[in-house]
Amino acid sequence: MNEQNNTKNGEELYSRQVVVANPHGLHARPAGKLAQEALGFKSSISIVLDGQEVDAKSILDILTLAAGEGSILELRAAGEDAEQALNVLEKLFASRFEEE
Amino acid sequence: MPGKTISGIPVASGIVIGKAIFVNRSHKATLLRQTVAASLVEKEVERLEKAFAETESELAEIRSQVPDELKDYKMLIDTHLLMLKDPQLKGTAAEYIRSLSLNAEWALEKAVSDQEVKFGAVEDPYIRERMQDVRVVSDRVQSKLAGRAVDFKAMQGRFIIMAHDLSPADTVALEVDKIMAFATVQGGKTSHTGIMARTLGIPAVVGVSDLERYVNDGDLVIIDGISGKIIINPGDDVLADYNERAAKFEEYSRKIKRRCQLPAETLDGFRVNVFANIELVEEVAAVLDNGGEGIGLYRTEYAYMNRTALPSEDELTERYSELASIMSPRRVVFRTLDLGADKFISHYGELNEANPAMGLRAIRFCLKHPKLFKTQLRAILRASAHGNVAIMFPMISGIKEIRQAKAWLAQAKAELRREGVAYDPDMSVGIMVELPAAVMVAEFLAQEVDFFSIGTNDLIQYSIGVDRINRHVAYLYQPLHPATLKSIKLVVDAAHQAGIEVSLCGEVASDPFCVPLLMGMGIDSLSLTPQAIPGIKRIIRQTQMRECRALLKQVMQCRTVHRINSLVMDSIFKSYPEELTFFASLLENDEAPA
Numbered sequence: 001m002n003e004q005n006n007t008k009n010g011e012e013l014y015s016r017q018v019v020v021a022n023p024h025g026l027h028a029r030p031a032g033k034l035a036q037e038a039l040g041f042k043s044s045i046s047i048v049l050d051g052q053e054v055d056a057k058s059i060l061d062i063l064t065l066a067a068g069e070g071s072i073l074e075l076r077a078a079g080e081d082a083e084q085a086l087n088v089l090e091k092l093f094a095s096r097f098e099e100e
Numbered sequence: 101m102p103g104k105t106i107s108g109i110p111v112a113s114g115i116v117i118g119k120a121i122f123v124n125r126s127h128k129a130t131l132l133r134q135t136v137a138a139s140l141v142e143k144e145v146e147r148l149e150k151a152f153a154e155t156e157s158e159l160a161e162i163r164s165q166v167p168d169e170l171k172d173y174k175m176l177i178d179t180h181l182l183m184l185k186d187p188q189l190k191g192t193a194a195e196y197i198r199s200l201s202l203n204a205e206w207a208l209e210k211a212v213s214d215q216e217v218k219f220g221a222v223e224d225p226y227i228r229e230r231m232q233d234v235r236v237v238s239d240r241v242q243s244k245l246a247g248r249a250v251d252f253k254a255m256q257g258r259f260i261i262m263a264h265d266l267s268p269a270d271t272v273a274l275e276v277d278k279i280m281a282f283a284t285v286q287g288g289k290t291s292h293t294g295i296m297a298r299t300l301g302i303p304a305v306v307g308v309s310d311l312e313r314y315v316n317d318g319d320l321v322i323i324d325g326i327s328g329k330i331i332i333n334p335g336d337d338v339l340a341d342y343n344e345r346a347a348k349f350e351e352y353s354r355k356i357k358r359r360c361q362l363p364a365e366t367l368d369g370f371r372v373n374v375f376a377n378i379e380l381v382e383e384v385a386a387v388l389d390n391g392g393e394g395i396g397l398y399r400t401e402y403a404y405m406n407r408t409a410l411p412s413e414d415e416l417t418e419r420y421s422e423l424a425s426i427m428s429p430r431r432v433v434f435r436t437l438d439l440g441a442d443k444f445i446s447h448y449g450e451l452n453e454a455n456p457a458m459g460l461r462a463i464r465f466c467l468k469h470p471k472l473f474k475t476q477l478r479a480i481l482r483a484s485a486h487g488n489v490a491i492m493f494p495m496i497s498g499i500k501e502i503r504q505a506k507a508w509l510a511q512a513k514a515e516l517r518r519e520g521v522a523y524d525p526d527m528s529v530g531i532m533v534e535l536p537a538a539v540m541v542a543e544f545l546a547q548e549v550d551f552f553s554i555g556t557n558d559l560i561q562y563s564i565g566v567d568r569i570n571r572h573v574a575y576l577y578q579p580l581h582p583a584t585l586k587s588i589k590l591v592v593d594a595a596h597q598a599g600i601e602v603s604l605c606g607e608v609a610s611d612p613f614c615v616p617l618l619m620g621m622g623i624d625s626l627s628l629t630p631q632a633i634p635g636i637k638r639i640i641r642q643t644q645m646r647e648c649r650a651l652l653k654q655v656m657q658c659r660t661v662h663r664i665n666s667l668v669m670d671s672i673f674k675s676y677p678e679e680l681t682f683f684a685s686l687l688e689n690d691e692a693p694a
Contacts, residue, residue, distance in 0.1 A: 029175060035182050036178075039185065057186075058188045059183060059186055060186050060188045060215055063219075064227070066224050
């Protein structure tokens with residue numbers, strides 16, 4: 001949970017590490033929830049896996065990331081509600097996207 | 101291209117000549133590729149955004165009407181809605197319009213291809229398959245962009261319907277009296293298009309791979325539903341020849357229809373009941389006209405398709421009661437919902453199953469959605485007060501399933517009794533025998549029900565492991581495969597041993613080459629498409645039961661389909677040469693591709 005502060009286009013860049021705990025990885029349902037939540041924030045939010053950075057507001061991007069169970073992802077957000085966004089998204093990962 | 105002939109698989113006989121019209125081309129084949137002037141670029145972006153917005157509100161509307169019990173279905177629509185909002189689709193498409201001056205259609209297709217590349221690179225097969233969802237979504241947007249769903253109401257005259265594929269939902273939307281024939285790119289011998297065409301009594305050719313390449317809207321085409329040929333913009337001599345052939349076929353059809361009200365009784369006095377398979381109450385007239393003695397299979401799926409809300413119990417009761425009372429005292433067998441991943445739900449793909457034919461469908465789907473199932477059971481029971489009604493469960497694989505289905509039926513009866521609603525307490529209960537597992541345990545299943553109905557389309561498909569709409573393996577779909585014949589015989593024998601009746605309701609029942617063998621086995625009734633009843637009754641009336649038995653005995657010793665086919669053909673050509681004048685050309689299509 002090492003939050004490092006950097007800058008992106010002059011805005012504070014927040015980042016946080018999360019783990020994919022869903023047994024089938026980020027498949028359609030969790031990817032959908034993630035994108036849905038991300039769309040609700042003004043900040044730009046991205047997900048990084050093995051150096052590949054994708055838009056967290058795009059379900060297609062999240063799907064093609066093909067993050068399997070146990071993958072460690074970095075969430076990055078920059079913008080007025082960046083911190084808040086990361087808090088909400090982190091919770092989603094922690095709760096396994098509310099899947100059984 | 102004048103006089104060009106292309107061909108496919110003939111699935112409903114008859115010959116017509118008329119104007120072609122496409123109801124759905126695959127968007128890929130007809131995609132408009134244009135660039136737009138710089139001054140119009142922003143207009144084009146607006147057009148794209150409007151199409152996305154319209155698709156979104158359409159999907160949101162559909163979503164709001166999905167009942168809660170179909171949660172997965174809702175989830176899938178949510179995924180599609182998210183894809184519509186996705187910057188990778190709409191955003192990229194808009195970018196292409198601006199940077200490359202592409203028209204909206206082409207820009208969207210390019211954005212979709214980008215996704216195809218990305219998804220194609222993913223190893224996980226589950227995620228790779230999500231590309232289908234992207235396609236479904238973009239197709240919806242493409243049709244909004246095209247803005248030209250065919251408006252049948254506005255059209256004058258009658259047409260030959262051309263399509264990439266016709267789903268059951270598509271055919272529901274068609275104006276039936278404006279259709280002369282069907283031709284589709286997709287499909288095999290027993291696909292839905294064929295069933296639909298035979299029901300309507302119009303010719304159809306499916307699996308015509310070159311259709312979209314050679315036929316244009318407005319072309320004059322000849323559809324030969326006997327040989328499977330489609331001739332585009334024919335010359336005068338060909339036209340004259342086909343006009344004559346069409347007239348001859350008409351005459352033959354009329355001739356056999358004249359005597360269709362006579363009972364189906366062999367020359368030596370054995371009687372078979374000939375029932376009809378239907379899906380719409382409106383078809384009752386065709387059933388009675390063609391000499392059908394009842395409804396052996398009422399497909400109940402139509403009430404559930406091409407709509408966003410499920411039908412209510414009262415609505416179903418009204419439909420079913422109407423049918424039961426019109427047919428009374430003749431029997432009507434209601435098959436409970438045979439829906440699943442391949443129909444209805446698959447439009448959005450509740451589960452997106454890799455193998456829908458082996459997935460959550462028919463009785464499995466119903467047992468998983470008991471509320472939906474019980475609504476239907478109550479409606480069928482309520483209709484049983486208005487006529488001679490029987491119920492039949494599809495795709496039963498063993499004892500446990502039939503007992504579960506019967507338990508729900510008992511519960512529905514108990515509820516109605518408590519509520520003081522009338523129903524027939526002795527309504528017959530049967531099952532479709534269409535899984536090899538059900539064949540093997542037929543003797544046990546026969547103890548649980550009042551009748552069997554053999555569903556040969558699926559039985560053959562599951563026994564031989566052939567997807568009947570897959571053009572590459574369709575040649576393996578062999579009704580006269582020794583395994584098929586042994587299976588049917590086993591089921592008939594098991595039923596008779598237990599003292600219950602056995603019917604056959606697959607395509608085989610309308611195949612002149614199969615009927616004499618079924619007779620020899622002692623099948624009690626056949627249920628077939630209404631239009632085929634006159635021909636089959638005529639064959640039965642020209643038959644000697646002892647010849648059927650002798651033929652069967654010989655056939656049951658055969659080890660190859662080839663040998664069986666030639667035995668049956670010899671015998672049939674001898675007995676009914678006239679019937680086969682028009683059907684002989686079908687035989688060529690049974691050969692494996694070279």
